[in-house]
Amino acid sequence: MIGIIIPAHDEEQLVASCLHAALSAGRHKGLCGEAVEVLVVLDACSDSTTDIVTRFPVGAISVSVRNVGMARAAGAEYLLARGARWLAFTDADTRVAEDWLFQQLEQQADVVCGTVAVDDWSEYCRFAEPLQKHFRDTYEDADGHRHIHGANLGVCSLAYRAVGGFAPLESSEDVALVNALLAVGAKVAWSAAPRVVTSARRMARAPAGFAAALGIAVGTLSQTAM
Template structure:
């Protein structure tokens, strides 16, 4: 089984598109019928995120940590308990490509770090956009780490100790531990994810704050 984990804190606006994209990826014929399980980790939600997940028949778990590292770890634990051999992580404000899971599996690595593209730059000026694209490597061999586009085998995840209970950069911390424990990582541009460039970042120090800092 392949397990997909989506942390969410008040994401009713973006979650429908996220779950529609996940549904397409889970039904891709290239998976040859392998089961795909999805869980949305509702972390301190006070909006209708739970209702959205129900409308899309997506299982949820609820925590009150307001901590993305703990949310990802909680979702991973559920998937591992249910027998997932592979864990795929994205974000509630992101849309995975239809072949997202297929592309991760085709790389035959113990972990996969993919790339992202921004869907709408309207909250940022042209200089911020240009600065981002000058520094961003959208090609194989990149060294970007995105929680919105990350996959890891169950064995490598356990060996690395899983996600740390930190409020940001939990994805980078996990990848650092994967490297330290000898995990084979594919730094690939094949698995694609489109993500939000909103300035009101849900995780302080996350991608939204990174973009905002480029414009300062």
């Protein structure tokens, strides 16, 4: 079985499109009918995220930690106990491509680190266009990149268990996991083949996540414009 783990904290605006995409990826013909289970880890949700998730044929567990590393780890342990051989991680503000899982497995690696794309920069108002250009000019979206995103990450269960899984970090839990896997000689595929589209929102869920990085970029752009 293949497991998809999606941590979510107050994602009522985006979680439905995330789940539609994840379920579609689980039905890809290249998986040859292998079972795929989608699990949402509801972390201290106070909006309607939980109600929305219950409308989908997915699993859900609840935690109250406000910690993405702990949420991912809880989801991984749940699906490992159910027999998952491969763990695929994304985020609730992200839409994975229909062939996302298939492309992860096609890399024939212990770990697959994918890239991210953004299709809506409108939250940044007057900085939307320069930020989009900055991202396009500075972000390497090609095989051989060295990006690590929890929104586009896959790991085989044996490798995951070998390093003890995700550390209980509020940010950069994905980086810590991949570094631990590299340290034990795991085969890592730095691939642009598994595609995801993520949000460019201003309000970060993780203190040092993708939204925070975009905020730093906007700060730099605003100083340049002064």
